[in-house]
Amino acid sequence: MVIAEKIISGDIRAVARLIRDIDDTVPEAREVLKDLYPYTGKAYVVGITGAPGVGKSTLVDQMIAHLRKAKKTVGVLAVDPTSPFSGGAILGDRVRMQRHSMDEGVFIRSMATRGYFGGLTQSTRSAIDVLDAMGKDYIIVETVGVGQDEIDIVRSAHTTIITLVPGMGDDIQALKAGILEVGDIFVINKADREGADRTINDIRLMIEMDEKRYKDGWKPPILTAQAVFDKGVKEILGEIENHRKHLLSSKQMQSIFKYEKARNDLVEMIKDRIVSDVLADIIHSREFEEALQLIMERKIDPYTACDNIVLKKIKKGNK
Amino acid sequence: MNQKRKIRILVAKPGLDGHDRGSRIIARAYRDAGFEVVYTGLHQTPEEVVQAAIQEDVDMIGLSSLAGAHMYLFPRVLELLKENGADDIVVCGGGIFPEEDIPKLKKIGIKEIFTPGTPLGEVVNWVEENVKPRS
Numbered sequence: 454m455v456i457a458e459k460i461i462s463g464d465i466r467a468v469a470r471l472i473r474d475i476d477d478t479v480p481e482a483r484e485v486l487k488d489l490y491p492y493t494g495k496a497y498v499v500g501i502t503g504a505p506g507v508g509k510s511t512l513v514d515q516m517i518a519h520l521r522k523a524k525k526t527v528g529v530l531a532v533d534p535t536s537p538f539s540g541g542a543i544l545g546d547r548v549r550m551q552r553h554s555m556d557e558g559v560f561i562r563s564m565a566t567r568g569y570f571g572g573l574t575q576s577t578r579s580a581i582d583v584l585d586a587m588g589k590d591y592i593i594v595e596t597v598g599v600g601q602d603e604i605d606i607v608r609s610a611h612t613t614i615i616t617l618v619p620g621m622g623d624d625i626q627a628l629k630a631g632i633l634e635v636g637d638i639f640v641i642n643k644a645d646r647e648g649a650d651r652t653i654n655d656i657r658l659m660i661e662m663d664e665k666r667y668k669d670g671w672k673p674p675i676l677t678a679q680a681v682f683d684k685g686v687k688e689i690l691g692e693i694e695n696h697r698k699h700l701l702s703s704k705q706m707q708s709i710f711k712y713e714k715a716r717n718d719l720v721e722m723i724k725d726r727i728v729s730d731v732l733a734d735i736i737h738s739r740e741f742e743e744a745l746q747l748i749m750e751r752k753i754d755p756y757t758a759c760d761n762i763v764l765k766k767i768k769k770g771n772k
Numbered sequence: 773m774n775q776k777r778k779i780r781i782l783v784a785k786p787g788l789d790g791h792d793r794g795s796r797i798i799a800r801a802y803r804d805a806g807f808e809v810v811y812t813g814l815h816q817t818p819e820e821v822v823q824a825a826i827q828e829d830v831d832m833i834g835l836s837s838l839a840g841a842h843m844y845l846f847p848r849v850l851e852l853l854k855e856n857g858a859d860d861i862v863v864c865g866g867g868i869f870p871e872e873d874i875p876k877l878k879k880i881g882i883k884e885i886f887t888p889g890t891p892l893g894e895v896v897n898w899v900e901e902n903v904k905p906r907s
Contacts, residue, residue, distance in 0.1 A: 466857065469829035473906070477777045540778075541803035547824065548813035554823045561827055563810050567778075 457488035463587050465560065471583055472562055476576045478729070486579055489586040496528070496585040498592045499693060500610030507616045508642040509595050510549035512680040512689075517553050519690050520591055526558040528584030528592040530577055535565040542566075546595060560584060566597065575725045578609055578718065606635075608717035611710070612696045614638045614689070617656070619648035633659060634666070636673050638692050644677035644685070653677070669706065671699050735762060777905035779807045780830040784821045785814050786849065789839035798834060798866060801892040807899065818848040826858050832903045835882075837867040842877065850881050862903050866895070 459467035474482035499516075501509050510531065517527050531546035544563035553559040564577055577594065584592050596606050606613055615636035633656070641652050656675050660667070667673070674692050678685030700706055735741055744758040783799045785792055792814055802809045810828045812821065825833050835846060846865060853859045865877065866886040874885045883902060886895055 466826060469827050470906075473780070473829040477905075535808075536803060539804045540806040542808045543799050543803045543811055544808060544828075545811045545813075547810060547828075551812050551816065551820055551824065554820045554827070561824075563828060565808050 454488055456485045457492075457586075460485070460489060460583060460587050461492055468560065468583055468587050469562070472564075472576075472580045475579045475583070476564065476567070478576075482579075486582060489582060492586040493582045494585065496581075496589050496592045497612075497697060498581060498585075498594065498610045500606035500613040501593060501595045501616060502597075502606050502613070503616030503642075504618075504621065505597070507618045508680045509616050510546040512614075512616060512640065512642060512678065512686065513546075513593050513595050514550045514553070515680050515683050515686040516593060516690060517550065517559055518683075519686060521553075521556065521558060525590040526588065527553075527560075528587070528589035529559070529561040529595070530580050530584070530592070531561065531563045531595045532574070532577055532597055533563065533565060534597050535567045540567075560587070560589065575721060578721065581609060608714060611700060612637045612693050614640055614693075616640045616642055617652060618643045619646045619652045621652070634663070637671065637696050638689065639673055639675045640685075640689060641675065641677045642680050645679055649677060670702075671696065731766065735766060740765075779832070779899065779903055779905045780810065780828065781807050781832045781834060781899070781903075782810045782812065782821070782825045782828060782830040783834045783836070784812045784816050784824070785836045786816050786818055786821055786845040787837070787839060787841045788815060789837060789841070790814060791838045792836070794838065794867065795834070795836035797892070798836070798895060801896055802834075802899070805896040805899070818845055818852055821849055822852040822856060822858070825853070825861055826856060829906075830861060831905050832862040832864065832899065835863065835865045837865060837869070840868075842867070842869060843873060846877055846882055847880050860906075864898075866890075 456467055456471060460471060471482060471485055475486070501513060503509055513529060513531070517529065520527050529550065531544070531550075533542055533544045533546060535542045542565035544565060547561060547563050550561055553561065562580065564574070564580065566574055567576075581592055581594065594606060594610060613636055615633065615638070617639065619641065639656050641649055641656075653675055660673055660675075676685055676688050676692065678689060680686060700710055740762060744753065744762060747753040748755050748758060781802055783795050783802070785795055799809045799811050810824065810830060812824050821833065821835070833849065835842075835849060837845065842865065846863070850859070850863060853861055853863070862883050863881065864884040864886070865882050869877070869885055869887060877885055884898055
């Protein structure tokens, strides 16, 4: 409990080290997370995603400034990609937010994806819990917006902001499924650039066509911003507040959110555990090597090999 | 669960020094060696460097200096690390230094100084040999 107590009292060193241990999958960190869990659930989590270079970090930087003016404490988790070749990473989101590093009400942590594709790793999820337990009012999670499938963030955040810039593909892009369907707020950043009106129209059309998805009463607003000049940031925070009120507006809304989050957290955790324990076990087994050999000699197809291995593993587990 | 420690390094440019090409190349070399590199950008005060290092829980700080203020900035970083109980973080420097300053910097606790012309492989090897991820 010693570490957990330090975290709850806001000890920055302890928080930083625990997040490191979580990232490095140190078994003891899991025990601390268990102790911390009762102290979580108080922070408001905002997710920001979008393609590289659209200005997510700059927007986060300005949001921190506004939230601090309103006397709110802020935790930031900035996720950048791990190189698939070297396993290393350059975590550069902090460059845009460094002016807040001396502010005791702000804690900023850069994290690498370490080979996950969803953009939000299990360790980011746990890190949200840590910042929550340390008492941050708002937690902003910035994730690599690499693709249209990046919807992980939604299930961990109360409010998800999708950041776009003018001129990123034609209106067909806006019809595609994926990332654009999950935004609670859309921000067109660098709105002074040519084509901003068109981008707004594309997004608006997409939202209007999807009317029944927004039957719970929240229709995503589309805002324009120039984050570098702090233009439009106040309005974004205003919409976050509106969305928060919307989520809290009824018991039903609250329980839907809680159920979805609990379900997703648990599914992801189990998935993670299966990958790290069961998969690792299989890959290091003789059977696996033998199956590989047979596939290479084309004596068996990979579908059958997979069935054999997995079914055997499951049966063993049931005994 | 399989525990996997990864070396984390902060690459920082303290002071009013606008030349960051070198530090970017070093950051890139560290990335290619499999380290996680937190990059803070230009014009950092020693206080900002140390706070970032603590929040990011790095094993090492690489300070870049090409503007001649290292005899003030480097000792200040070490001093602040000590004040914050974080003097287990290894600090080394890279850039342009008068020869007579190098032993002085090493004496106060800068672990190594890299000057222009050092091959990237050497810089990476030094980290692998001298920086251990926290156990």
